[in-house]
Amino acid sequence: MSENRIVKLIxxxxxxxxxxxxxxxxxxxxxxxxxxxxxxxxDPFSFPWEPYFENYIRAWVDTSLGLNFLNSIxxxxxxxxVLLFIVLMGGFALSRFPFPGNKxxxxxxxxxxxxxxxxxxxxxxxxxxxxxxxxxxFGIILLYTAIGLPFSLIIMRAFFDQxxxxxxxxxxxxxxxxxxxxxHVAIPMAKVPIATLAIINVINIWSEYLFAxxxxxxxxxxxxxxxxxxxxxxxxxxxxxxxFAGLSIVTLPMLILYALFSKQITKGVAAGAVK
Amino acid sequence: xxxxxxxxxxFTADRKVPLLVRVRKNKAAYFFILPTILLLTVFMxxxxxxxxxxxxxRWDGFSDPQFQGLSNYLRLLNHDNFWLALKNNSIFMVLxxxxxxxxxxxxxxxxxxxxxxxxxxxxxxxxPVILVTAVIAALWAKIYEPSYGLLNSFLGVIxxxxxxxxxxxxxxxxxxxxxxxxxxxxxxxxxLLFLAAIEGIEEEIHDAAxxxxxSPFQRIIHIIMPMVKNMTFILIxxxxxxxxxxxxxxxxxxxxxxxxxxEVLGTILYREAFENQRFGYASAISVVMTIIIALITIIYLRxxxxxxxxx
Numbered sequence: 001m002s003e004n005r006i007v008k009l010i011x012x013x014x015x016x017x018x019x020x021x022x023x024x025x026x027x028x029x030x031x032x033x034x035x036x037x038x039x040x041x042x043d044p045f046s047f048p049w050e051p052y053f054e055n056y057i058r059a060w061v062d063t064s065l066g067l068n069f070l071n072s073i074x075x076x077x078x079x080x081x082v083l084l085f086i087v088l089m090g091g092f093a094l095s096r097f098p099f100p101g102n103k104x105x106x107x108x109x110x111x112x113x114x115x116x117x118x119x120x121x122x123x124x125x126x127x128x129x130x131x132x133x134x135x136x137x138f139g140i141i142l143l144y145t146a147i148g149l150p151f152s153l154i155i156m157r158a159f160f161d162q163x164x165x166x167x168x169x170x171x172x173x174x175x176x177x178x179x180x181x182x183x184h185v186a187i188p189m190a191k192v193p194i195a196t197l198a199i200i201n202v203i204n205i206w207s208e209y210l211f212a213x214x215x216x217x218x219x220x221x222x223x224x225x226x227x228x229x230x231x232x233x234x235x236x237x238x239x240x241x242x243x244f245a246g247l248s249i250v251t252l253p254m255l256i257l258y259a260l261f262s263k264q265i266t267k268g269v270a271a272g273a274v275k
Numbered sequence: 276x277x278x279x280x281x282x283x284x285x286f287t288a289d290r291k292v293p294l295l296v297r298v299r300k301n302k303a304a305y306f307f308i309l310p311t312i313l314l315l316t317v318f319m320x321x322x323x324x325x326x327x328x329x330x331x332x333r334w335d336g337f338s339d340p341q342f343q344g345l346s347n348y349l350r351l352l353n354h355d356n357f358w359l360a361l362k363n364n365s366i367f368m369v370l371x372x373x374x375x376x377x378x379x380x381x382x383x384x385x386x387x388x389x390x391x392x393x394x395x396x397x398x399x400x401x402x403p404v405i406l407v408t409a410v411i412a413a414l415w416a417k418i419y420e421p422s423y424g425l426l427n428s429f430l431g432v433i434x435x436x437x438x439x440x441x442x443x444x445x446x447x448x449x450x451x452x453x454x455x456x457x458x459x460x461x462x463x464x465x466x467l468l469f470l471a472a473i474e475g476i477e478e479e480i481h482d483a484a485x486x487x488x489x490s491p492f493q494r495i496i497h498i499i500m501p502m503v504k505n506m507t508f509i510l511i512x513x514x515x516x517x518x519x520x521x522x523x524x525x526x527x528x529x530x531x532x533x534x535x536x537x538e539v540l541g542t543i544l545y546r547e548a549f550e551n552q553r554f555g556y557a558s559a560i561s562v563v564m565t566i567i568i569a570l571i572t573i574i575y576l577r578x579x580x581x582x583x584x585x586x
Contacts, residue, residue, distance in 0.1 A: 015385060015392075018378075019399045021459070026402070028425055029414050044428050090311040097304030100297050105308065112319055114572045116520050118541060119561035122548050123322035123329065126336070146318030149311060178303035207407040209523040210541075214549055225409040229527045232413035240417065247410050254405050262398055265405070269464070270471040 029251070033244035040240050055245035059231075064219045065246055068227040071216075074137055075223055076205045079144040080198055083152060086145065087197065091156030092186050096168065106157070112150040118210060125214050135221040140212060144205050152197045155272065159193040160186070199261075199268035206254060224250045326565075329558040336552050347559035357560075360538045367454055367539065368518035374458045376510050379465025380503070384495055386466070387473045397470070400463035408460070412527035415456045419443045419528075443529050446536035453525055453537055460524070461517075465510055472506035473499060512575040516568050540564050 032040055033055055034048035060066045094102060124143065125134075133139025167189075171181045209225040216222045222230070231246050258265055298305075330347055334340035351357050382400055386393045403411065418425040419442035427439045442452040476498065484494055522541030525531060531542035540560060548557035 011385060011390065015382075015390065015396055018382070019396055022399050022402055022463075025414060025418060025425075028418070032417075041423050044423060044425060045432070086310045086314065089307040093304040093307035093311075097301045097307075098297070099301035099304040099308075100294055101308075102304075105312070108315070108320075112315065114569060115319070115323060116516070116564055116568050117319075118520050118522065118544070119326060119565045120319065120322040121544065122554050122557050122561060123325040124318060125548070126325075126554070127317070127322060142314065143318055146314040149314060150319075153311060178307075182307070203405055207409070209407075209409050209527070210545075214545075225407050225523075228407070228409045228413055232409075232416060232527060243413065243417070247414055250407055250410050254407070255402070258402065258405050262401075266397070266401060266467055269404075270467050 026251070029244055029247050033241065033248045035241060037239065037241050040244075052241070055241040056249070058239075059242045059245040059249060063227070063231060063242065063246065064222065065224075065227055065231075065249060067220055068222045068224050069249065071137060071222065072206065072224040075140055075144065076202060078137070078141040079148070079205050080201060082141060083145045083148050083201060084194055084197060087149065087152045087156045088187055088190060088194070089182070090149075090153045091160050091190075092182050094153070094157045095160030096165070106154075109150040109154055113154070117147050121210065121214065124211065128215055134215050135218045137216075137221065140215055140223075143211060143215070144208065147211075148201045148204065151272075152201065155197060156190070156193055159190060163189055195264065196268040196271050199265050200272040202257075203254075203269075326558045326561050329555050330562045332555040333553075334555045336554050340555065343555065347556050348563075350556065351559055351563065356535055356538055356543055357540075359535060360540050360543050363450055363537065364519060364521070364539050366450060367457070367521060368515055370451075370454045371457050371461075371518050371521075372511055372514040375462045375465045375514055376507065378458065378462040379467075379510075380469050380507075382462065382466040383469035383473055384499060387470060387499075388491075397466075400466050402463065403460045404464045404467075406460070408523040409527050411456060411460055412524050415459075416443060416528050419452055444533055446534050449529055449533060449536045453528055456528070457521070457524055461514075465514075468506055468510060469503055472503040476502045508575070508578070512571065515571055519564060519568055519571070 028044075031046075031048050032044070034051040034053070035046075036052050036054075039046070039048075039052075093099070094106060128134050128136075128139050128143070131139070133142070167185055168181050171185050176184065207225060208223075209229065212223045212226045213229065216226055219227075219230075228246055228250055231243050292300075329340070331342060331344060332340040333343045333347070382396070386397050390396070421427055421439075421441050421444060424442075426442060430436065430439050440448060443449050480498060481494075484498055489497070520541060521539055522545065525537050525539055526542055526545065529537045531538040531546070540563070544557050544560045544564070547553045547560065
């Protein structure tokens, strides 16, 4: 029995150690963001008893981070709205209509999931340039929608496949056309997959760096991941305090969302990946 | 718009009806699917074709592209950094896949057995997954910073100065420092997926095992591991693909340096395209990445089909 106890103690210690290794770097980030430059260098471990908010103000005002924050929100919300709407329409079409081409589209979606979008970087850069959509939030919203589309559409189609068609039938007998059925019957039914897809996609969109870094190069059009990478590389002179304030500004919204909706988020991510 | 909504989507039965009639009968469907077709064509299918075509050309983005046959691919094969990148991708793949899956599995087992504080652990271990990769990269670059970074300062405080390193400056260890961060970031995600699989195990099986006096170790080997076999396969494949694609973390932390020590396919692709303006050559790298990932996917699908047939 005592041997068992030692094993248990070791497991607890290991778990605790891992938890600290996750939490401490983040805590360190927030603490450092509230210190003066001198304090950061001389006393990296101390707690900022006298918080120095200047870093946040300078990060927000001096660098374009405030604007970039707004860009990130526009891009994330915009992509979600466009993506979910197109996915609802597409899922409805694929599940409810045996139109010629249905199968081909579905197989194309599966193939596209296996294609690494990274390999499309060069042509997409060139296309966006041709369409005059570089440095355009609208362009990046369309691109992110396309990237999220194959996976999301397969999940949405699977959902519609499981829902009974009797309600559609009833609505049709009542004289609804396809659009009315879609709008009044299909969309209200799909609340759960909408939430799941929103969660999965929001994490990807908020973090996307590769495409944003080549397409959004003007400081005013950057999203937060790009802004952070620029800040880190020291284009505007590296000030550790400002950098950490910037990192905190990017991290806080997601942390707050996670704290509020951790159950839904973990469930959504698991459900999305299992399918 | 008033096209008929069929009560059942039956593909085979409809085959006998002429194509045009079927198209007309389902014209509403084309309206609903049109945005999907447009977006996928413009942003995925055309770029994919373009990428393959471009890989046979020499092009700097301004002057006229010149057809070069296979020379981009030959150049790639003779490019030392390409082999270095492949080696680094492979090291990344082996370590990242192994550790994230093992750690994720152990976390999941501990949490599913409801160790004290399991809710907190579950919450905490998943946090890095929702963080922005560029933020993680910038944060860890500061932690690894040699003179006043957290890690070296900490080693100094506890009297282990001898272990202090140029974590991102020493070509021999840079890659491993980065892989550690990748594992730190993604293990929680593996944990979550394993948890989903473990929660599928019925409680009765566990109860029976408890009554039979099964030790925790036996429980893992004989009950939990067989049940999460499929999930493990899925995760292995996803992690291998993620390793081939890895880019953000490395690019923001080191840019592939020092002295190309942390070069991977993604960083070469980026540099050749956007710093050296060699779009054709970069396209060849994309095509190679796509082929590698396609091969892995095919092998995986074969493998799972074989294992499914055995059941």
